[in-house]
Amino acid sequence: MLPQAIEYLTDKLQQLNFQSHCDPIIQVSVNIKAVPVIAWLAAQPIYPRIYWKGRDTEEEVAAIGCCKDFFYDETTDDNQLAMEYQAQRALTKNQDIRYYGGVAFDRSTEAWPEFGRARFVLPRVELRRSGTEFKLVVNLNCDKQDTQSERRHAMESLGSLAPAKPLPPPNKVSLLGRSDRPDRHHWTELVNRVTDPKFIHETPKVVLSRLTQLEVNEEINPWMLLACWQGRNPSSFQFGFQFSPNRTFISCTPERLYRRRHRELFTEALAGTTTRGLNQEEDALLATQLQEDSKNSHENQLVSQHIVDVLSPLSRYVGAEESPKVFKLSHIQHLHRSIRAELKPEVDDFQLLLAMHPTPAVGGLPREAAMDFIRQQEGYARGWYAGACGYFNHYESEFAVAIRSALIEPGRINLFAGAGIVSGSEADAEWAELENKLTTILSILTEV
Template identity: 65%
Template sequence: MGHFFSSQFNELITKLNQLSKVPARESIIQLSVEAPALPLLSWLAAQTQFPKIYWHGRDRDEDVAAIGACKSFFFEDQVDDSVLAQIYQQQRNKTNQQDIRYYGGLAFDRTVESWPEFGRAHFVLPRIELRRTGNKLRILVNLNFENTDPQQEIQAALTAIEQINKPKPLSPPNKMTLMGRSDLPRYERWKELVEQVTQEKFNRTTPKVVLSRHTQIDVSDDIEPWTVLACWQGRNPNSFQFGFQFSPERAFISCSPERLYLRRQQELFTEALAGTTVRGLNPDEDNLLAQALLDDIKNSHENQLVRQHIVDVLTPLSQYLGADEQPKIFKLNHIQHLHRSIRAQLQPGVSDFELLRALHPTPAVGGLPREAALSFIRQREGYARGWYTGACGYFNRNESEFSVAIRSALIEPRRINLFAGAGIVAGSDPQAEWQELENKLATVLSILIDF
């Protein structure tokens, strides 16, 4: 550890040693000290303990880097949402500490096989967390005394502190040579799928299916995921930025503009984000493109379908619900979207897993009606989405937040797997939708590849 936070870690070590002399009153304990802020992604990149987790909300000045796990829930096989809800509720009852957070995610489709290590659902209570707000930082150490020897658990926390490395400055990623690229589905198959969805008979019963593509890119060298995320973050600051790395082999990173929901006690914030165009080369062109998007019947219809679905599924769970009537423009680095805000006051006792079950997958990533669209995707798309278009975020007693993992990448040795999707509705053109996929990959490709 050297001189890096030595006084803060000594304070934590003292607290841990004190804990060993007094029986713990709760199953889960969190210790905390304050420290000066530092760049969290450079700290995370230097660590060798897994899992590694990063979370940064879209519109708040807080980011989190976490390592290790003192408790985790991992479901490789099919798991029912009601089981997840029950497990999470049990965990919440094990501590009164307000700051305990479980970070993780759910796969897009929990009825099919997902990626190794990520599974259909995977949530972690980290061993060590750094939470930065402005220029203030808190170092948190979590301990789980349930069904464990208290002295062993304290020793595990002490060992984790001892193994922390000093942060190193992140250098920009080297531009890599493209060794190969493959798309699944390929354009010919994509065209077939779009034509199937837009057939009048199919479209009458299933007005929207979000089709996606897996682009596998082989490169000349290994990729440091946290460096890529830092660059991506710099180019899309008004997005959620997050990453999960459960082993050295695979990291899932995302710079997603889309909120699934933010819950503060019983207050809920969500949104309809659907309908896309590119950015202009200058302010005038940018405004013209934005206005054309607002006026476009196909995109407006797509956004309205998403808004209506969210209102319908939240109404039974809410005492009050309000949704923007007209869409606004939400601008990102290479593209702009149609966006409507939705707010709700939840009924007493509504849990996070009820919200996840109601909202995810949204019509912006699955389609409408949900089951018919998911069935089509399952049978025809041709690959397992895993956590792409899944729900990623954290649970907390008082506040929970989840993003829909749309602009995202799964990084493996000498390979980056990129994903992009497009909402297919009546009038969708296969060539235009394929180009939309390319536009959505432009930012991350420009970071990685030397064309």
């Protein structure tokens, strides 16, 4: 039971001999019986609250509190970010130590409060599930810290842990209003500008996105929302970051940026979209049409080739699937190519993030030209939407691209969706694609 686990960890902390540990980051853990992970996280009184579940791994993490936090705002440049990343990564080689966080879509523009251009946290306490095994973990940061103070903070955090409580049932939300940025008229203008032959000759792809703001008069539990979303799309990454009670970013995204284990790296090209069918025959027909559609195939090929090109200087080997397969979600399906690389020995995660993010699936090609157009014309700050979110340590890392995501604030739900604009794109069809991408989250909010 959880109380016994807390008592066990508290005793271990009291007996801890800091001089016997060579690493400045110390981790103590104990196996526990099964606990509903999201419900446990939602019940905790401590911030930040962080949730992570991989797309194709039997792993789930709820993390609370802060043992070490590094935060980057508009005063931080990439050189500082690289130095801090390397310093954190060098603190310990314990592969169970993890920093969770994210990097904004565009580190040169306005950042969301509390999230910044990049933020990573070494949590104080973690509840981890691997398959059917659960464990409770506590972390101590003794790097330039007073060890007795660290011990006291860790014990206080354990003492404040609350038992899991059932999440509130989903209720139909009363919408007071909805606004879109860009609106339908401006969206049409932007798509027409991007598909103009002169523009598209120089910039063959721009991923335009839309912020949909829903005004509500009731409190939305972000963890209930994420749990429902998870149930609708179990084959996606699911994660959430709540640095304070007022603002929570959640995502249920199909797209992996990369997964690294030592020097082996797995990534993918996820681009090209259609809807799901009403039955198996219609669904199969739509999938076949997606694979045969020249516009969507071209879009996926552009993304795949770009990823191979940027990984090649960092790798001993890079290989991509010749033809895309279909990746199915609850309301839409995508074209998907797997890509594998063997990294050179000196390559680290920060170099990978700089090289690969933002991908052409969320930015465009060439990257800088597309990014400039988005900055100047889209009309809102993306923040962590379409950013890279995940975890890293010395040996492994995994980052997802936060394309299906929402920012929950008091009285407001911010929803995001994007579409790749290439030659042949039509404004009305792309607007309909944005609506399709919001269908799952809107159905959770508006169905009884």
